[in-house]
Amino acid sequence: MVKICCIGAGYVGGPTMAVIAMKCPEIEVVVVDIFEPRILAWNSDHLPIYEPGLEDVVKQCRGKNLFFSKDVEKHVAEADIVFVSVNTPTKTQGLGAGKAADLTYWESAARMIADVSKSDKIVVEKSTVPVKTAEAIEKILTHNSRGINFQILSNPEFLAEGTAIQDLFNPDRVLIGGRESPEGQKAIEALKDVYAHWVPVERILCTNLWSAELSKLAANAFLAQRISSVNAMSALCEATGADVSQVSHAIGKDTRIGPKFLNASVGFGGSCFQKDILNLVYICECNGLPEVANYWKQVVKVNEYQKTRFVNRVVSSMFNTVSGKKIAIFGFAFKKDTGDTRETPAIGVCQGLLGDKAMLSIYDPQVPQEQIQRDLSMHKSELDKPPHLRAVSPIAVEQVSCVWDAYEATKGAHGICILTEWDEFKTLDYQKIYDDMQKPAFVFDGRNVVDVDQLRQIGFIVYSIGKPLDAWLKDMPAVA
Protein backbone atom coordinates (compact mmCIF):
# COMPACT_ATOMS: atom_id res chain seq x y z
CA MET A 1 0.00 0.00 0.00
CA VAL A 2 1.35 3.43 -0.98
CA LYS A 3 1.65 5.68 2.05
CA ILE A 4 1.33 9.44 1.83
CA CYS A 5 2.15 11.80 4.67
CA CYS A 6 1.35 15.51 4.50
CA ILE A 7 3.18 17.92 6.81
CA GLY A 8 0.83 20.81 7.63
CA ALA A 9 -2.88 20.32 8.41
CA GLY A 10 -4.00 23.76 7.26
CA TYR A 11 -6.31 25.17 4.58
CA VAL A 12 -4.38 23.32 1.87
CA GLY A 13 -3.05 20.20 3.60
CA GLY A 14 -6.40 19.22 5.17
CA PRO A 15 -8.76 19.48 2.17
CA THR A 16 -6.18 18.30 -0.41
CA MET A 17 -5.34 15.15 1.50
CA ALA A 18 -8.98 14.45 2.31
CA VAL A 19 -9.77 14.47 -1.40
CA ILE A 20 -6.75 12.28 -2.27
CA ALA A 21 -7.88 9.79 0.40
CA MET A 22 -11.43 9.80 -0.95
CA LYS A 23 -10.39 9.32 -4.56
CA CYS A 24 -7.66 6.76 -3.84
CA PRO A 25 -9.07 4.25 -1.34
CA GLU A 26 -6.01 2.00 -1.65
CA ILE A 27 -3.62 4.77 -0.52
CA GLU A 28 -3.11 5.52 3.19
CA VAL A 29 -3.00 9.26 3.84
CA VAL A 30 -1.82 10.74 7.14
CA VAL A 31 -1.89 14.51 7.74
CA VAL A 32 0.46 15.64 10.50
CA ASP A 33 0.95 18.96 12.25
CA ILE A 34 2.96 20.28 15.18
CA PHE A 35 -0.02 22.41 16.27
CA GLU A 36 -1.90 19.89 18.39
CA PRO A 37 -5.26 21.72 18.73
CA ARG A 38 -5.59 21.65 14.93
CA ILE A 39 -5.08 17.90 14.84
CA LEU A 40 -7.59 17.43 17.67
CA ALA A 41 -10.09 19.51 15.70
CA TRP A 42 -9.54 17.48 12.51
CA ASN A 43 -10.33 14.38 14.55
CA SER A 44 -13.48 15.92 16.06
CA ASP A 45 -16.94 16.90 14.82
CA HIS A 46 -15.83 20.54 14.55
CA LEU A 47 -13.26 20.72 11.79
CA PRO A 48 -10.71 23.53 12.20
CA ILE A 49 -11.71 25.21 8.93
CA TYR A 50 -15.05 25.97 7.33
CA GLU A 51 -15.20 24.85 3.72
CA PRO A 52 -18.40 23.77 1.93
CA GLY A 53 -18.42 20.00 1.31
CA LEU A 54 -15.30 19.29 3.37
CA GLU A 55 -17.06 17.66 6.28
CA ASP A 56 -18.67 15.04 4.03
CA VAL A 57 -15.36 14.08 2.46
CA VAL A 58 -13.57 13.87 5.82
CA LYS A 59 -16.35 11.81 7.39
CA GLN A 60 -16.28 9.34 4.48
CA CYS A 61 -12.57 8.57 4.83
CA ARG A 62 -11.43 9.45 8.36
CA GLY A 63 -10.37 6.34 10.26
CA LYS A 64 -10.35 4.26 7.04
CA ASN A 65 -7.51 5.57 4.88
CA LEU A 66 -7.35 9.17 6.17
CA PHE A 67 -5.74 9.99 9.50
CA PHE A 68 -4.76 13.15 11.34
CA SER A 69 -1.86 12.89 13.77
CA LYS A 70 0.57 14.94 15.81
CA ASP A 71 3.11 12.13 15.56
CA VAL A 72 4.96 13.94 12.78
CA GLU A 73 8.22 11.99 12.70
CA LYS A 74 6.69 8.52 12.80
CA HIS A 75 4.42 9.11 9.82
CA VAL A 76 7.07 10.91 7.79
CA ALA A 77 9.43 7.99 8.36
CA GLU A 78 6.82 5.50 7.14
CA ALA A 79 5.70 7.43 4.04
CA ASP A 80 6.62 6.87 0.38
CA ILE A 81 5.46 10.34 -0.64
CA VAL A 82 5.77 13.32 1.72
CA PHE A 83 3.82 16.45 0.86
CA VAL A 84 5.02 19.62 2.57
CA SER A 85 2.17 22.06 2.99
CA VAL A 86 3.45 24.32 5.75
CA ASN A 87 2.92 28.07 5.87
CA THR A 88 5.30 30.31 3.93
CA PRO A 89 4.44 33.85 5.11
CA THR A 90 6.21 37.05 4.13
CA LYS A 91 9.43 37.62 6.10
CA THR A 92 8.99 40.27 8.75
CA GLN A 93 12.64 40.67 9.76
CA GLY A 94 16.11 40.49 8.26
CA LEU A 95 17.14 40.18 4.63
CA GLY A 96 14.15 40.69 2.31
CA ALA A 97 11.83 41.69 5.18
CA GLY A 98 8.38 42.73 3.94
CA LYS A 99 8.81 40.91 0.62
CA ALA A 100 10.69 37.61 0.63
CA ALA A 101 9.00 34.37 1.68
CA ASP A 102 9.88 33.14 5.15
CA LEU A 103 11.02 29.56 4.63
CA THR A 104 11.71 28.81 8.30
CA TYR A 105 8.84 26.32 8.58
CA TRP A 106 9.76 24.71 5.26
CA GLU A 107 13.42 24.36 6.17
CA SER A 108 12.68 22.83 9.55
CA ALA A 109 10.30 20.36 7.89
CA ALA A 110 12.99 19.44 5.34
CA ARG A 111 15.61 18.92 8.07
CA MET A 112 13.22 16.72 10.00
CA ILE A 113 12.47 14.64 6.88
CA ALA A 114 16.22 14.12 6.40
CA ASP A 115 16.67 13.19 10.07
CA VAL A 116 13.91 10.60 10.38
CA SER A 117 13.92 8.96 6.92
CA LYS A 118 15.05 5.37 6.64
CA SER A 119 13.75 4.68 3.11
CA ASP A 120 13.71 6.49 -0.27
CA LYS A 121 11.07 9.20 -0.58
CA ILE A 122 9.41 11.57 -2.96
CA VAL A 123 9.18 14.98 -1.30
CA VAL A 124 6.49 17.20 -2.78
CA GLU A 125 6.45 20.99 -2.45
CA LYS A 126 2.77 21.78 -1.93
CA SER A 127 3.39 25.12 -0.24
CA THR A 128 3.87 28.13 -2.49
CA VAL A 129 7.59 28.84 -2.53
CA PRO A 130 10.10 31.09 -4.33
CA VAL A 131 11.55 29.78 -7.58
CA LYS A 132 14.60 27.60 -6.88
CA THR A 133 13.41 26.51 -3.44
CA ALA A 134 13.55 22.91 -4.62
CA GLU A 135 17.30 23.34 -5.11
CA ALA A 136 17.76 24.49 -1.52
CA ILE A 137 15.54 21.71 -0.22
CA GLU A 138 17.46 19.16 -2.28
CA LYS A 139 20.70 20.37 -0.69
CA ILE A 140 19.31 20.03 2.82
CA LEU A 141 17.98 16.57 2.12
CA THR A 142 20.99 15.18 0.26
CA HIS A 143 23.56 16.58 2.71
CA ASN A 144 21.83 14.72 5.52
CA SER A 145 20.56 11.73 3.58
CA ARG A 146 22.81 8.90 4.79
CA GLY A 147 22.46 7.27 1.37
CA ILE A 148 18.69 7.65 1.10
CA ASN A 149 17.38 8.83 -2.26
CA PHE A 150 15.09 11.84 -2.23
CA GLN A 151 13.29 13.11 -5.33
CA ILE A 152 11.86 16.63 -5.05
CA LEU A 153 8.72 17.55 -6.95
CA SER A 154 6.93 20.85 -7.17
CA ASN A 155 3.15 20.39 -7.13
CA PRO A 156 1.66 23.79 -6.34
CA GLU A 157 -1.95 24.02 -5.28
CA PHE A 158 -4.46 26.22 -7.12
CA LEU A 159 -7.57 25.75 -4.96
CA ALA A 160 -9.43 28.82 -3.77
CA GLU A 161 -10.97 28.96 -0.31
CA GLY A 162 -14.73 28.65 -0.20
CA THR A 163 -14.65 26.41 -3.28
CA ALA A 164 -11.74 24.17 -2.26
CA ILE A 165 -13.59 20.87 -2.56
CA GLN A 166 -15.05 21.55 -6.00
CA ASP A 167 -11.66 22.92 -7.15
CA LEU A 168 -9.97 19.74 -5.93
CA PHE A 169 -12.60 17.44 -7.45
CA ASN A 170 -12.46 19.19 -10.79
CA PRO A 171 -9.20 21.12 -11.16
CA ASP A 172 -8.49 23.20 -14.29
CA ARG A 173 -5.08 21.57 -14.16
CA VAL A 174 -2.67 19.76 -11.87
CA LEU A 175 0.91 20.87 -12.23
CA ILE A 176 3.86 18.63 -11.45
CA GLY A 177 7.44 19.80 -11.86
CA GLY A 178 10.44 17.54 -11.44
CA ARG A 179 14.01 16.90 -12.42
CA GLU A 180 14.62 15.85 -16.01
CA SER A 181 16.71 12.83 -14.87
CA PRO A 182 15.21 9.30 -15.16
CA GLU A 183 14.70 9.27 -11.35
CA GLY A 184 12.97 12.66 -11.54
CA GLN A 185 10.68 11.46 -14.34
CA LYS A 186 9.87 8.29 -12.39
CA ALA A 187 8.87 10.41 -9.39
CA ILE A 188 6.66 12.59 -11.63
CA GLU A 189 4.95 9.45 -12.92
CA ALA A 190 4.35 8.19 -9.37
CA LEU A 191 2.59 11.44 -8.38
CA LYS A 192 0.76 11.57 -11.69
CA ASP A 193 -0.65 8.10 -10.91
CA VAL A 194 -2.16 9.46 -7.70
CA TYR A 195 -3.98 12.34 -9.43
CA ALA A 196 -4.93 10.20 -12.43
CA HIS A 197 -7.40 8.41 -10.12
CA TRP A 198 -9.81 11.26 -10.85
CA VAL A 199 -8.15 13.97 -12.96
CA PRO A 200 -8.14 13.43 -16.77
CA VAL A 201 -4.52 12.93 -17.83
CA GLU A 202 -4.61 15.79 -20.32
CA ARG A 203 -5.15 18.12 -17.37
CA ILE A 204 -2.04 16.89 -15.56
CA LEU A 205 0.79 19.10 -16.75
CA CYS A 206 4.37 18.01 -16.24
CA THR A 207 7.17 20.57 -16.39
CA ASN A 208 10.62 21.21 -15.03
CA LEU A 209 10.89 22.24 -11.37
CA TRP A 210 11.42 25.95 -11.95
CA SER A 211 8.48 26.32 -14.34
CA ALA A 212 6.17 24.69 -11.80
CA GLU A 213 7.40 26.89 -8.95
CA LEU A 214 7.16 30.07 -11.02
CA SER A 215 3.78 29.18 -12.56
CA LYS A 216 2.19 29.25 -9.12
CA LEU A 217 3.49 32.75 -8.36
CA ALA A 218 2.60 33.88 -11.89
CA ALA A 219 -0.97 32.54 -11.64
CA ASN A 220 -1.63 34.38 -8.40
CA ALA A 221 0.00 37.56 -9.74
CA PHE A 222 -2.18 37.47 -12.90
CA LEU A 223 -5.35 36.87 -10.86
CA ALA A 224 -4.60 39.66 -8.41
CA GLN A 225 -3.63 41.95 -11.27
CA ARG A 226 -7.09 41.50 -12.80
CA ILE A 227 -8.68 42.62 -9.54
CA SER A 228 -6.39 45.63 -9.20
CA SER A 229 -7.11 46.50 -12.83
CA VAL A 230 -10.86 46.44 -12.32
CA ASN A 231 -10.51 48.26 -9.00
CA ALA A 232 -8.44 50.97 -10.67
CA MET A 233 -11.26 51.26 -13.24
CA SER A 234 -13.79 51.53 -10.41
CA ALA A 235 -12.18 54.79 -9.26
CA LEU A 236 -12.38 56.14 -12.79
CA CYS A 237 -16.00 55.00 -13.08
CA GLU A 238 -16.92 56.99 -9.98
CA ALA A 239 -15.20 60.04 -11.42
CA THR A 240 -16.92 59.79 -14.80
CA GLY A 241 -20.38 58.30 -14.17
CA ALA A 242 -19.59 54.95 -15.77
CA ASP A 243 -20.74 51.80 -13.94
CA VAL A 244 -17.97 49.30 -13.23
CA SER A 245 -20.31 46.28 -13.43
CA GLN A 246 -21.35 47.35 -16.93
CA VAL A 247 -17.71 47.91 -17.90
CA SER A 248 -16.69 44.48 -16.51
CA HIS A 249 -19.55 42.83 -18.35
CA ALA A 250 -18.68 44.58 -21.60
CA ILE A 251 -14.97 43.77 -21.51
CA GLY A 252 -15.55 40.24 -20.18
CA LYS A 253 -17.58 39.42 -23.30
CA ASP A 254 -14.33 39.57 -25.26
CA THR A 255 -13.34 35.91 -25.25
CA ARG A 256 -9.69 36.95 -25.00
CA ILE A 257 -10.43 38.67 -21.69
CA GLY A 258 -13.17 36.40 -20.33
CA PRO A 259 -15.80 37.19 -17.68
CA LYS A 260 -14.29 35.75 -14.49
CA PHE A 261 -12.49 37.62 -11.73
CA LEU A 262 -13.66 41.08 -12.82
CA ASN A 263 -15.68 42.02 -9.73
CA ALA A 264 -14.66 45.38 -8.33
CA SER A 265 -14.27 45.26 -4.57
CA VAL A 266 -12.94 47.00 -1.52
CA GLY A 267 -9.71 45.15 -2.28
CA PHE A 268 -8.49 41.59 -2.51
CA GLY A 269 -7.54 39.71 0.63
CA GLY A 270 -6.54 36.20 1.57
CA SER A 271 -3.30 34.74 2.77
CA CYS A 272 -1.68 34.44 -0.63
CA PHE A 273 -2.17 37.15 -3.26
CA GLN A 274 -0.20 39.88 -1.52
CA LYS A 275 2.40 37.52 -0.09
CA ASP A 276 3.01 35.81 -3.44
CA ILE A 277 3.26 39.06 -5.40
CA LEU A 278 5.70 40.52 -2.86
CA ASN A 279 7.67 37.31 -3.15
CA LEU A 280 7.67 37.69 -6.96
CA VAL A 281 8.77 41.31 -6.59
CA TYR A 282 11.66 40.24 -4.39
CA ILE A 283 12.75 37.52 -6.83
CA CYS A 284 12.70 40.07 -9.68
CA GLU A 285 14.79 42.50 -7.63
CA CYS A 286 17.28 39.76 -6.73
CA ASN A 287 17.57 38.90 -10.42
CA GLY A 288 18.33 42.51 -11.40
CA LEU A 289 14.91 43.22 -12.92
CA PRO A 290 13.69 46.40 -11.15
CA GLU A 291 11.23 47.36 -13.94
CA VAL A 292 9.52 43.99 -13.72
CA ALA A 293 9.49 44.24 -9.91
CA ASN A 294 7.87 47.70 -10.04
CA TYR A 295 5.25 46.51 -12.49
CA TRP A 296 4.01 43.84 -10.06
CA LYS A 297 4.46 46.03 -6.98
CA GLN A 298 1.82 48.34 -8.43
CA VAL A 299 -0.81 45.58 -8.12
CA VAL A 300 -0.35 45.63 -4.33
CA LYS A 301 -0.24 49.44 -4.22
CA VAL A 302 -3.58 49.74 -6.04
CA ASN A 303 -5.04 47.25 -3.58
CA GLU A 304 -3.93 49.42 -0.65
CA TYR A 305 -5.28 52.50 -2.44
CA GLN A 306 -8.67 50.85 -2.86
CA LYS A 307 -9.01 50.20 0.89
CA THR A 308 -7.93 53.77 1.77
CA ARG A 309 -10.27 55.18 -0.86
CA PHE A 310 -13.16 53.26 0.68
CA VAL A 311 -12.43 54.53 4.20
CA ASN A 312 -12.14 58.08 2.85
CA ARG A 313 -15.52 57.76 1.13
CA VAL A 314 -17.11 56.64 4.39
CA VAL A 315 -15.60 59.39 6.50
CA SER A 316 -16.08 62.22 4.00
CA SER A 317 -19.72 61.24 3.34
CA MET A 318 -20.53 61.29 7.04
CA PHE A 319 -19.69 64.97 7.49
CA ASN A 320 -15.96 64.29 7.60
CA THR A 321 -16.03 62.51 10.94
CA VAL A 322 -17.12 59.14 12.26
CA SER A 323 -15.97 59.88 15.79
CA GLY A 324 -18.33 58.23 18.29
CA LYS A 325 -20.67 57.06 15.49
CA LYS A 326 -21.83 53.46 15.40
CA ILE A 327 -20.98 51.80 12.12
CA ALA A 328 -22.20 48.31 11.31
CA ILE A 329 -19.70 46.11 9.52
CA PHE A 330 -21.25 43.35 7.40
CA GLY A 331 -18.68 40.63 6.84
CA PHE A 332 -15.13 40.25 8.10
CA ALA A 333 -13.85 37.16 6.22
CA PHE A 334 -11.71 37.88 3.14
CA LYS A 335 -14.41 36.38 0.88
CA LYS A 336 -17.70 34.56 1.30
CA ASP A 337 -17.99 30.90 2.31
CA THR A 338 -14.89 30.92 4.48
CA GLY A 339 -14.12 31.87 8.06
CA ASP A 340 -10.57 32.83 7.06
CA THR A 341 -9.58 36.41 7.81
CA ARG A 342 -5.94 36.39 6.76
CA GLU A 343 -5.18 39.70 4.99
CA THR A 344 -8.90 40.43 4.78
CA PRO A 345 -9.55 43.98 3.52
CA ALA A 346 -11.88 44.28 6.54
CA ILE A 347 -8.85 44.64 8.81
CA GLY A 348 -7.54 47.73 6.97
CA VAL A 349 -10.98 49.28 6.62
CA CYS A 350 -11.92 48.69 10.28
CA GLN A 351 -8.57 49.99 11.47
CA GLY A 352 -9.03 53.09 9.29
CA LEU A 353 -12.47 53.74 10.81
CA LEU A 354 -11.20 53.03 14.32
CA GLY A 355 -8.42 55.55 13.65
CA ASP A 356 -11.19 58.08 13.15
CA LYS A 357 -12.74 56.93 16.46
CA ALA A 358 -15.77 55.10 15.06
CA MET A 359 -17.67 52.54 17.17
CA LEU A 360 -17.87 49.32 15.17
CA SER A 361 -20.51 46.62 15.44
CA ILE A 362 -19.28 43.69 13.39
CA TYR A 363 -21.29 40.76 12.05
CA ASP A 364 -19.85 37.86 10.07
CA PRO A 365 -21.66 34.52 9.82
CA GLN A 366 -18.45 32.50 10.15
CA VAL A 367 -15.84 34.55 11.99
CA PRO A 368 -15.91 34.34 15.80
CA GLN A 369 -15.47 37.37 18.04
CA GLU A 370 -12.04 36.31 19.40
CA GLN A 371 -10.66 36.11 15.88
CA ILE A 372 -11.96 39.58 14.97
CA GLN A 373 -10.55 41.07 18.17
CA ARG A 374 -7.23 39.33 17.56
CA ASP A 375 -7.04 40.60 13.97
CA LEU A 376 -7.79 44.17 14.98
CA SER A 377 -5.47 44.31 17.96
CA MET A 378 -2.42 42.27 17.01
CA HIS A 379 0.51 43.43 14.99
CA LYS A 380 0.72 41.76 11.58
CA SER A 381 4.08 40.14 12.34
CA GLU A 382 2.42 38.23 15.21
CA LEU A 383 -0.64 37.32 13.15
CA ASP A 384 1.53 35.68 10.49
CA LYS A 385 2.87 33.19 13.01
CA PRO A 386 1.06 29.92 13.77
CA PRO A 387 -1.00 30.45 16.98
CA HIS A 388 1.30 28.35 19.17
CA LEU A 389 4.29 30.55 18.28
CA ARG A 390 2.68 33.91 19.05
CA ALA A 391 4.41 35.85 21.81
CA VAL A 392 1.46 38.04 22.81
CA SER A 393 -2.25 37.60 23.37
CA PRO A 394 -4.77 40.01 21.91
CA ILE A 395 -6.10 42.91 23.97
CA ALA A 396 -9.78 43.59 23.20
CA VAL A 397 -10.39 46.77 21.22
CA GLU A 398 -13.00 48.68 23.24
CA GLN A 399 -14.59 50.44 20.27
CA VAL A 400 -15.44 47.07 18.69
CA SER A 401 -18.38 44.81 19.48
CA CYS A 402 -19.16 41.62 17.61
CA VAL A 403 -22.73 40.44 17.18
CA TRP A 404 -24.31 37.34 15.67
CA ASP A 405 -27.04 39.07 13.69
CA ALA A 406 -27.02 41.72 10.95
CA TYR A 407 -30.12 43.42 12.42
CA GLU A 408 -28.49 43.68 15.84
CA ALA A 409 -25.40 45.23 14.26
CA THR A 410 -27.40 48.00 12.62
CA LYS A 411 -29.62 49.08 15.53
CA GLY A 412 -28.98 52.78 16.13
CA ALA A 413 -26.10 52.80 13.60
CA HIS A 414 -25.28 55.75 11.35
CA GLY A 415 -23.89 53.65 8.54
CA ILE A 416 -23.29 50.13 7.21
CA CYS A 417 -20.12 48.97 5.48
CA ILE A 418 -20.43 45.74 3.47
CA LEU A 419 -16.98 44.18 3.37
CA THR A 420 -17.66 40.51 2.47
CA GLU A 421 -20.07 39.35 -0.24
CA TRP A 422 -22.01 36.82 1.90
CA ASP A 423 -25.21 35.90 0.02
CA GLU A 424 -27.41 36.68 3.03
CA PHE A 425 -26.54 40.40 2.75
CA LYS A 426 -28.52 40.51 -0.52
CA THR A 427 -31.78 39.41 1.04
CA LEU A 428 -31.88 41.28 4.37
CA ASP A 429 -34.97 43.36 5.16
CA TYR A 430 -33.36 46.74 4.46
CA GLN A 431 -36.58 48.62 5.23
CA LYS A 432 -36.52 47.21 8.77
CA ILE A 433 -32.81 48.03 9.02
CA TYR A 434 -33.41 51.59 7.79
CA ASP A 435 -36.19 52.14 10.33
CA ASP A 436 -33.85 51.20 13.19
CA MET A 437 -30.92 53.39 12.08
CA GLN A 438 -29.94 57.01 12.71
CA LYS A 439 -30.75 59.39 9.83
CA PRO A 440 -29.35 60.12 7.36
CA ALA A 441 -28.62 56.39 7.05
CA PHE A 442 -25.68 55.36 4.89
CA VAL A 443 -24.76 52.13 3.12
CA PHE A 444 -21.22 51.72 1.80
CA ASP A 445 -21.18 48.60 -0.34
CA GLY A 446 -17.61 47.42 -0.81
CA ARG A 447 -18.72 44.32 -2.73
CA ASN A 448 -21.55 45.54 -4.94
CA VAL A 449 -24.05 43.11 -3.42
CA VAL A 450 -27.06 45.33 -2.70
CA ASP A 451 -29.66 46.68 -5.10
CA VAL A 452 -28.63 50.34 -5.08
CA ASP A 453 -31.90 51.69 -6.56
CA GLN A 454 -34.03 49.77 -4.08
CA LEU A 455 -32.01 51.02 -1.12
CA ARG A 456 -32.12 54.61 -2.38
CA GLN A 457 -35.91 54.30 -2.65
CA ILE A 458 -36.04 53.25 1.00
CA GLY A 459 -34.12 56.40 1.87
CA PHE A 460 -30.52 55.23 2.27
CA ILE A 461 -27.60 57.23 0.95
CA VAL A 462 -25.72 54.55 -0.95
CA TYR A 463 -22.12 54.31 -2.07
CA SER A 464 -21.35 51.22 -4.14
CA ILE A 465 -17.83 50.69 -5.45
CA GLY A 466 -17.45 51.94 -9.02
CA LYS A 467 -21.14 52.81 -9.46
CA PRO A 468 -22.56 56.21 -10.39
CA LEU A 469 -22.41 58.31 -7.25
CA ASP A 470 -25.34 59.28 -5.06
CA ALA A 471 -26.14 62.99 -5.35
CA TRP A 472 -25.03 63.27 -1.72
CA LEU A 473 -21.53 62.08 -2.57
CA LYS A 474 -21.07 63.85 -5.88
CA ASP A 475 -19.61 67.01 -4.45
CA MET A 476 -17.37 65.22 -1.98
CA PRO A 477 -13.75 64.64 -2.89
CA ALA A 478 -12.82 60.99 -3.55
CA VAL A 479 -9.89 61.39 -1.15
CA ALA A 480 -10.74 63.39 1.97
Ligand SMILES: NC(=O)C1=CN([C@@H]2O[C@H](COP(=O)(O)OP(=O)(O)OC[C@H]3O[C@@H](n4cnc5c(N)ncnc54)[C@H](O)[C@@H]3O)[C@@H](O)[C@H]2O)C=CC1
Ligand atom coordinates in the same frame (compact mmCIF):
# COMPACT_ATOMS: atom_id res chain seq x y z
N1 LIG B 1 -4.81 28.92 1.79
C1 LIG B 1 -4.93 28.69 0.49
O1 LIG B 1 -6.02 28.79 -0.06
C2 LIG B 1 -3.76 28.28 -0.34
C3 LIG B 1 -2.48 28.23 0.20
N2 LIG B 1 -1.41 27.83 -0.58
C4 LIG B 1 -0.08 27.71 0.00
O2 LIG B 1 -0.05 26.52 0.80
C5 LIG B 1 0.80 26.70 1.94
C6 LIG B 1 0.02 26.39 3.20
O3 LIG B 1 -1.04 27.31 3.30
P1 LIG B 1 -2.21 27.11 4.36
O4 LIG B 1 -2.66 25.69 4.36
O5 LIG B 1 -3.20 28.18 4.07
O6 LIG B 1 -1.43 27.41 5.72
P2 LIG B 1 -1.90 27.13 7.21
O7 LIG B 1 -1.20 28.12 8.06
O8 LIG B 1 -3.38 27.01 7.27
O9 LIG B 1 -1.32 25.67 7.53
C7 LIG B 1 0.03 25.39 7.65
C8 LIG B 1 0.20 24.40 8.81
O10 LIG B 1 1.55 23.93 8.82
C9 LIG B 1 1.90 23.65 10.18
N3 LIG B 1 3.35 23.56 10.31
C10 LIG B 1 4.28 24.54 10.19
N4 LIG B 1 5.51 24.05 10.35
C11 LIG B 1 5.37 22.71 10.56
C12 LIG B 1 6.29 21.64 10.78
N5 LIG B 1 7.61 21.85 10.77
N6 LIG B 1 5.80 20.40 10.99
C13 LIG B 1 4.46 20.17 10.99
N7 LIG B 1 3.55 21.14 10.78
C14 LIG B 1 3.99 22.39 10.56
C15 LIG B 1 1.29 24.81 10.94
O11 LIG B 1 1.16 24.51 12.32
C16 LIG B 1 -0.05 24.99 10.20
O12 LIG B 1 -1.10 24.29 10.85
C17 LIG B 1 1.32 28.14 1.85
O13 LIG B 1 2.58 28.11 1.23
C18 LIG B 1 0.31 28.83 0.95
O14 LIG B 1 0.90 29.89 0.23
C19 LIG B 1 -1.59 27.46 -1.87
C20 LIG B 1 -2.83 27.47 -2.46
C21 LIG B 1 -4.02 27.87 -1.74
Ligand SMILES: O=C(O)[C@H]1O[C@H](OP(=O)(O)OP(=O)(O)OC[C@H]2O[C@@H](n3ccc(=O)[nH]c3=O)[C@H](O)[C@@H]2O)[C@H](O)[C@@H](O)[C@@H]1O
Ligand atom coordinates in the same frame (compact mmCIF):
# COMPACT_ATOMS: atom_id res chain seq x y z
O1 LIG C 1 -2.66 30.56 -3.65
C1 LIG C 1 -3.71 30.71 -3.09
O2 LIG C 1 -3.84 30.89 -1.88
C2 LIG C 1 -4.99 30.80 -3.86
O3 LIG C 1 -5.30 32.21 -3.99
C3 LIG C 1 -6.53 32.48 -4.62
O4 LIG C 1 -7.60 31.90 -3.89
P1 LIG C 1 -8.24 32.59 -2.60
O5 LIG C 1 -7.35 33.66 -2.10
O6 LIG C 1 -8.61 31.50 -1.67
O7 LIG C 1 -9.61 33.24 -3.11
P2 LIG C 1 -10.01 34.10 -4.43
O8 LIG C 1 -11.33 33.64 -4.87
O9 LIG C 1 -8.93 34.12 -5.42
O10 LIG C 1 -10.20 35.56 -3.82
C4 LIG C 1 -9.10 36.32 -3.36
C5 LIG C 1 -9.56 37.71 -3.02
O11 LIG C 1 -9.89 38.45 -4.20
C6 LIG C 1 -11.19 38.99 -4.07
N1 LIG C 1 -11.81 39.06 -5.42
C7 LIG C 1 -11.90 37.96 -6.19
C8 LIG C 1 -12.45 38.03 -7.45
C9 LIG C 1 -12.91 39.24 -7.94
O12 LIG C 1 -13.43 39.37 -9.08
N2 LIG C 1 -12.82 40.33 -7.15
C10 LIG C 1 -12.26 40.28 -5.90
O13 LIG C 1 -12.16 41.32 -5.21
C11 LIG C 1 -11.91 38.07 -3.12
O14 LIG C 1 -13.01 38.68 -2.52
C12 LIG C 1 -10.80 37.76 -2.14
O15 LIG C 1 -10.68 38.78 -1.19
C13 LIG C 1 -6.54 31.87 -6.02
O16 LIG C 1 -7.82 32.09 -6.62
C14 LIG C 1 -6.24 30.38 -5.96
O17 LIG C 1 -6.15 29.85 -7.28
C15 LIG C 1 -4.92 30.16 -5.22
O18 LIG C 1 -4.64 28.79 -5.10
